[in-house]
Amino acid sequence: MAFTHLHFHTEYSLLDGAVRIHELPARLKELGMDACAITDHGAMYGVLDFYRTMKKHGIHPIIGCEVYVAPRSHKDKEGILDRDPHHLILLAENDEGYQNLVKLVSASFVDGFYYRPRVDKALLEAHHQGLIALSACLSGELSRLILQGDRDLAVQAARDHQAIFGEGNYFLEIQGNELADQARVNAELVKISQETGIPLVATNDCHYLLPQDAFAHE
Numbered sequence: 001m002a003f004t005h006l007h008f009h010t011e012y013s014l015l016d017g018a019v020r021i022h023e024l025p026a027r028l029k030e031l032g033m034d035a036c037a038i039t040d041h042g043a044m045y046g047v048l049d050f051y052r053t054m055k056k057h058g059i060h061p062i063i064g065c066e067v068y069v070a071p072r073s074h075k076d077k078e079g080i081l082d083r084d085p086h087h088l089i090l091l092a093e094n095d096e097g098y099q100n101l102v103k104l105v106s107a108s109f110v111d112g113f114y115y116r117p118r119v120d121k122a123l124l125e126a127h128h129q130g131l132i133a134l135s136a137c138l139s140g141e142l143s144r145l146i147l148q149g150d151r152d153l154a155v156q157a158a159r160d161h162q163a164i165f166g167e168g169n170y171f172l173e174i175q176g177n178e179l180a181d182q183a184r185v186n187a188e189l190v191k192i193s194q195e196t197g198i199p200l201v202a203t204n205d206c207h208y209l210l211p212q213d214a215f216a217h218e
């Protein structure tokens with residue numbers, strides 16, 4: 001069974017993603033992949049283009065977003081206290097999930113924008129139906145807590161997220177990007193998975209198509 005990207009940034013991750021959607025299907029087929037997610041930063045600008053392009057080429061599109069979660073309320077906007085939201089991957093499992101994802105991203109811009117479009121845990125609780133969540137990258141809440149040495153808080157955060165999305169709808173995200181901090185986070189996430197029963201998922205946090213694109217992306 002082919003690997004499926006569930007954490008994937010296109011050109012619509014503004015100033016960050018370097019994957020042109022029209023070039024993506026050929027690369028996916030070259031790698032034997034028959035499905036792919038779109039999880040751009042904070043926005044869903046690219047969803048329609050992505051969906052139509054994937055369907056045209058016989059690839060299953062998974063609609064998602066890497067949302068920014070405010071440390072307090074998404075309506076709090078007080079300097080450094082609210083300037084550094086953590087990341088969370090949301091994937092629509094069905095039409096209800098897609099509609100909830102649209103509501104969350106819309107609210108993040110209309111009510112929550114402060115440097116970035118932000119949601120909060122209360123919004124996630126209100127609109128979690130039909131969504132699958134992944135703990136995200138090194139900027140995710142769990143990763144940050146682990147790197148700060150707050151393992152107990154990381155475990156509690158994992159349990160909190162599972163309580164919001166429901167058993168089987170929340171996953172701890174491990175990545176093989178060869179970063180020292182990532183290796184440390186991966187090791188702890190494996191232990192937290194064993195401790196809590198929350199399953200693991202492997203992702204690649206992809207931002208460009210080919211290894212030789214790294215310099216251009218940078």
